[in-house]
Amino acid sequence: MKKVHRNIFLIVGFILLIAYSISFVTPLLWAFLTSFKxxxxxxxxxxxxxxxxxxxxxxxxxxxxRVPIVENGVSRYVYAEEMLFNSVVYSVLSTIMHVATPCITAYAVARYNFRFGKLLYSIVIITMILPIVGNLPSQIQVAKSLGFYDSFFGLAIMKGHFLGINFMIFYAAFKSIPKDYAEAADIDGASQWKIFTKVMLPHVKTTISAVALLSFITFWNDYTTPMIFLPSKPTIAYGLYYFNQTTLTEASFLTVRIAGSMLISIPILLVFIFMKDKLIGNINVGGLKG
Amino acid sequence: MKIKHIFLTLVTLVGIAVLSSCGNKFIRYTGETIDKTKTQLYIGNFDGGLGHDWLETVAALYEEKNPTIQIIINNEKDMYSDSNLYINMPNYINDIYFLNGITYSNYVAKGLIADITDVVKGTIEGENESIYDKMNPTLRDYYETDDGKFYAVPFFDSIFGAVYDVDLFEEEGFYFNSDGNLICYDPNNTELSAGPNGISGDYDDGLPATFSQWKELVDTIKSFGYTPYSWNGTYDYYRLRYLTAIWADYEGKANFDLNFSFNGEYTFPSDEEPTTINIKNAYLLQKQPGKKYALDFAEYIIKNGLYDRNSFDTVNTHLMAQETYLFSAVNPNTNRIAMLLEGGWWENEARSFFNTMAKTYGQEYGFGQRRFGFMPTPKADDGSSAEGTTLISSTGNSVVVINAKTNVLDIAKDFLEFAHSDEALRIFTRMTGSVRPYDYEMTEEDFAQMTYYAKNMFEIYHNPTTQISYVSLYYHKAFVEQASFLGSKWWWNATISGKSLAEPFYEFSQNKNLTAEAYFQGLQTTYSKNAWDQKMSEYYKEVE
Amino acid sequence: MKKQYIDEPVKGIKKLFIPLIIIYRMFLDFIADKLYSLEVKIHQAYRKRFPEKRTLIKKKRKKELIFFICLVAYPVLQFLVFYVFVNINSILLSFKKFDTETATYFYVGLENFKNFLRDITQDYGMITAVKNSVKLYLATVLIALPLNLVFSFFLYKKVPGANSFRTVLFLPQIISSLVISLMFRYFVENALASIIGVNLLQNKSSGFNTIIFFCIWASFGTQILMYTNAMSKISKELVEVGQLEGMSLFQEFWHVTLPSIYPTIVVFLVAGVASLFTHQAGLYNFYGPSARQDLQTLGYIFFVKIVRNNDAAFAQYPYASAAGLLFTVVAATITLTVKHLLEKYGPRED
Incomplete structure (x- = not known):
């Protein structure tokens, strides 16, 4: 009896999931086929x-x-290969900053028992709970006045904050390392830097790689931030947005627009196909605190 | 190990990317190479429906006559849109521009474009007229500043309205005969009626002359298994322009033009005496009965299902609507479409698809082989429409201008003059099928090279009963300064029970209970006296 | 001893890349060695200058403090500029106005707040946006969240093909949301409309509901991972005890699983309140800056106002900041209330 119930339950779940999968794949498959017509x-x-x-x-x-831009007073078009380059630079730099900053901060707060560290921890919690809405204009202004506007490094620094869920993930990861490891190394006379890099970081490497991959994909697909902060360095994601809004006659037929979208999705799909197991597996390992 | 790997991979990636970016490898050179022995003249061409073949031909002729000059044409669309160009013009290399959709007064105010009065008013080389003399008087008044200067000259004219498939109409007998019956029902009398302008022997013979004839026509088209109307879903202003064309024809040019000049007299149907229209009471113009007349068309088309089902699909771009229209002639899976709402440039814009169809379905589907015509607005049944034919051109704001920062001002002016010689004007019309608003004649030889549709458009343009209203010209500065109030909203924005409605065709399709009358009242709600006073009072002192 | 650069078995097409992999790994090792020897050298030089003395606790503490400061110096500076200063600037901005002629901002007092309060109570577009945003938020809480939980539970209970489903459910996170939105729009407006005869997005009566469906449909991924992860940490004994007592799967879901992952749910609920004011509902992906009025949400309206890099957008900065400030106050109130209620009335872990 129980077994039957259990099976019915699982079958219902199976049907639900199949329905969702079909509904998700259908438009994509239709688009893929249409792109060849x-x-x-x-x-x-x-x-x-x-x-x-x-x-x-x-x-x-x-x-x-292509996207028209103005750079040093000269106007020109940016084509797909340059956008690809911009995407790589933007995503890589931002990922490094976006992962390294919370990782380092979380380590400092988790390992050392300073009052200031506790303050940082509270800041993270408070900023997570109390949302601030609508400060984008101010961000743009500050970026412009600091010379961070229209610069890959500037944007990477803006992305390199320690707030948010990444901090929590790393904090939990560092806290879960037994104290003995660091203390043993300490007694051996290892420097603080060495303890951090040689002893502690290897323990959280799966977390780091999972968070980094997720961040990378997010940055790669994000077109609104580069649209706002990198006007003369369009990324491929922005190129796709622009391509689908253009009035250009050659790009006005649906099949061409779809082909453009497929073309631009290829790099990230390749990444996904080759790293699928690694990615999903790692995220499991590096998930939130339980 | 792993972190190190990832980190170093990332660094390597960036390194490779940075190295490979050295030397501007990304720039795709598409243009001509620069001939250092010659002086270069750069032309920026808005590469819309007209294309660029005509300009290349004119440029080649000019280069032949002036061997020391090399002309380089940059064909762009997004870069030369009004919003983009206004900001970036100082960064562009072009000396002279052929543009569309430009608010040119902004450019004058910012000092972006050069004074070209001398070349406009001087006699054209080898002819005995000046550009000024040839220019369409309405546009001449518009582009001449108060102190008699010119900063821009009009570029081209495109009449906007319904395009119909002449082949289909002849085949099925969708024309009216002299007895006022459709030939398909009364095939014995094949003598065409005089059409809406009442003159026999011109372009509109046999086309519906009244609203009731029009209704009979479109109903017949539908009952024969065809789709009467189609339009694109991406740009809703195509639909608004069609309504504006009906409205303008009903009111006549003088009365219709009040809507942007805010200056003149108008007699409302309920009044005996004319009202003086000025900036203080221009909101009253929303009561023009021509608007109600146009809304009747929209209501009839939507409520009787006389349109293609893709017409409200925002994915259906202008190009797709054109191609669907052309392809419907052979498509076994859809009904053939009788009429398309488009501007005069559409045939040229769809040129490559004509060729595609010719490849698959035979030469009779090629460019210039099929016949299309322009359908003028039928007159009101009670005879309240204005006399003659008033057409709208949406390209009064297409201009030719010279960059104020050009280094070769004299050459640019010389080329501008050449581009307005009779020869160059004829090349333009011959190759694009559109008209330039100047006085010039086409030879028989020219006509032989033009499509049926282009000849039809040229004939309409030069028909003595035709008057053109330019819907995109802003005579009053409030149009620029109060763009959110008077911009695109000014023409067809209605407010009904607090909701703002932007486009009648769409609203009729969404709400079966909405009537043309209700929408018409809604127009007056948006532009109530209160709302008008709130936004416009700063201009009142002009008339006080 | 020679170092082994390939220690795992290499199969299939990857074999072709063995030389490349070896060179690459050698290269990495080389860099790493160099970095390490450099570090050692620095360390030795340091030791030479400051010979080690008998370590005092205090000294060690001081060293730690220096290291700590080194670690947090950049993050704190970044925080001060891009959080503290940005938000102070945002508050100041909300009291200013943009002058187009001189391209500068000057103080005008409460004008922006007045304008905003007028608009949100009178302007038809803004009122529609408020309604839409609330609708969308309720849908995410009442429909998307349960769906996420149920799907996660199925994956956790290993329905047939659980691993494939996990991949599909994670796809919305991988494929660019822009591509998904565009393909969805093209499919619904063009292909689906030609079968069912109705353009679901373009129809006013179904337009926003289709948008809501899209938002839920394309939002799976991260949450499912977090929930399955949390579920997998539920102690086996607890589940077994339940099964011995004869619990059905549904009862297990309700009485064991949900209470156990309650803290994770709270995190998402609390963090989600801000989306009420920031969720663009994918409209910018669909339509760029010109979405139909009856589809707009608050997040979309305020994004479109400021996104362009021109005077018209600069002139909207103060207005948007003022609105943001008021939204923040509202969002903070709601968040604290929600948090309080969830903690008070939620299940307690005994």
């Missing part, structure tokens, strides 16, 4: 399979994915 094929039937592996839409998209 010619205009005529598309107008004849929106759901037919493409007749051939026609890459014309991709070629058109690659040629027309």
């Amino acid at each position: 010619t205009e005529i094929e598309f107008m004849l039937d929106k759901f037919s399979l493409p007749k051939s592996l026609n890459l014309q839409n991709y070629i058109t998209a690659y040629r027309t994915i």
Whole structure:
């Protein structure tokens, strides 16, 4: 009897999850197939399979994915390959700052027993609970006055704060390391720096890699921040946004727009396909405090 | 080990990226190479529906005549949009621009564009007229400043309205005969009626002359299994412009133009005496019966399902609507579409799809092989419409200007003059099918190279009963300064039970109980005396 | 001894890359060695200058303090500038006004607050946005949260194919939200509309509900990971005791799982209150700055106002800051109330 109930429950769950998966994959699959269709094929039937592996839409998209910018008083277009470069620089620099800062701060607060550390901890908790809304204009102003506007490093520094969930994750991770490790090293005469890098960091390396990968993907896909803070350095995500809003005649047909979106998704999908197990597994390991 | 790996990988990535960026490898050179023995003239061309082939031809001719000059054309769209250009013009290299959709007074105020009075008023080389003499008088008055100067000259004219498929209309007999019956029902009499302008033997013969004839036509089209109307869903101003075209034709040019000049006399249907319209009472213009007349069309089209089902799909861009329209002639899965709401440039814009269709379905579907025409607005049944034909051009704000910072002002002016010679004007019309608002004649040879649709448009433009209203010109400075109140809202924004409605076609499709009359009242609610006083009182002193 | 650069078995296509992998790992090791020897050298030089004395607790404490200060110096500075100063500046900004002619800000007192309060009570667009935002927030709490919990529970209980589902549920976090939004929009407006004959996004009656559906549909991922993670830490004995007592799976979910992961749920509920004022509902992805009025949310309206880099946007900064300040007060009140209530009436861990 119990077994039957259990099975029914699991079957219901299975059906729900299957339904969700189908609903999620359908639009993406439809878009993928559509990206190979010619205009005529598309107008004849929106759901037919493409007749051939026609890459014309991709070629058109690659040629027309571009963003006009002004740099040092000269206007020009930024094309896909430069946007790709901008994306790499923006995501890597921001990821480093966004992961290293809370990690270092969390270590300092978790390991050393200073009153100031407790203050930092309270700051994190309070800022997490009390949200501040609508300070974006002020952020832009401050960035401009400090020369951080339109600069990869400036933006990375702005992203390099210790507030938020990352701090909590690292704090929990460092707290869970038994004190003996550090004390043993201390007695051996290791310097504080050495204890941090050689003894403590290796214990949280899975957490770091998981958080870093997640941050990297988030930065890679984020187009609004570069749109606001990096006007002359458009990233590929912003390029995609721009491509789908453009009035350019060549890019006005749906099949070309979809092909552009597919083209731009390829890098991050490759990352996902090759690192899938690692990513999901690691996030499990490095999750929040229980 | 792992952290180190990740960290070093990231650093390596950045390193590679930084190294590979040296030497501007990313810039794609597409233009011509610069010939150092010549002087360069850079032209910025708004690469919209007109394309750039005509400009290249004109430039090649000019280079032939002036061998020391090299012309480099930059064809752009987003970069030369009003908002972008206004900010970035000082950063652009171009000496001379061919633009569309520009609020040129802003550029004058900021000192971005050069004074070209001398070239506009001087006689064109080899001709005995000046650009000034040739220019359309309405636009001449608009672009001439109070002290007689010119900073811009108009670029091109495009009549906006319904395009119809002449082949389909002839095939099925959708024209009215001289007895006032549709030929498909009365095939014995094939003599066409005189059309809305009442003159036989011109472009509008056989087209619906009255609102009831129009209703009969569109109902017939639908009952024959065709879709009467189609338009794009991405840009709702296409629909608004069609309504504006109906409204303008009903009111006639003089009365319609009051809506942007705020200066003149108007007799409302309920009054006997004319009212003097000025900035203080211009909100009254929302009561113009032409608006109600246009709303009747919108209501009829929507409530009777006379439109293509993709028409409100915001993914359906102008290009897709054009292609769907063209392709509907052969598409076995959809109804053929009879009419498309578009600007005069559309045929040229869809040129590449004509060629695609020709490849698959035969030469008879190629560019210039199919016949399309312009359908003028039918007159009101009770005869209250104005005399003649009033058409709207949405491109009165398309301009040719010279960059104030140019180093080759004389060459730029010389080219501007050349671009307005009869020869260059004819090239423009021959190759784009659109008209420039100047006085010039086409030869038989030119006509032979033009499509049916382009000839049709040229004929309408030069028909003696035709008058053009320019809907995008802002005579009153309030249009620029109070853009959020008087901008796009001014034409068709209604307020009904506190809700703001922006576009009648869409609102009729959403609310089955909404009537044209209610929408018409809603227009007057948005522009009540109160609201008007609140925003406009600072301009009242002009008339006091 | 020669170092082993490949110690795990290499299969398939990866074999082709063995030389590359070896070179790469050698390179990493080389850099690491260099860094280490440099560090050793510095350390030795330091020891030479300051020979080690008998360590006193105090001295050690002092060393620790110096190291501590070194670690937190940058984060604290960053915090002072980009949190403390930014927010003070934001408050000041809300009392100012932008002058287009001179491109400067000057103080005007409470004008922005007055304008904002007028708009939020009278302006049709703003009132719609408030309604939409509340609707969306309630939907995330009442529909999305239970769905997340149920899905997590199924994954935790290992339904058939749990691992594949885990991947699919994580996809919305991997694929750019922009791509998902655009493909969803294209599919619904173009493809789906041609089957069912109704454009769900463009129809006023179904438009915002479709947006809500989209927001829930595309929001799985992080939360599910956190919840499954929390569930996997529930002690096995507790579950077994329950099973012995004859609990059904549903009872287990209700009486064992939910109370155990309650703290995690509270974190998400408390942190989610701000989304009431910041959630853009994917509208910028869908429509850029020109979404239809009846779809807009507060987050979207205020984002669009300031996002452009031009005078018109600069002129909106003070207004947006004023609104932000008031929203912050409201959000803080709601958050503290929610937190208080959740802690007071939630299940207690005994």
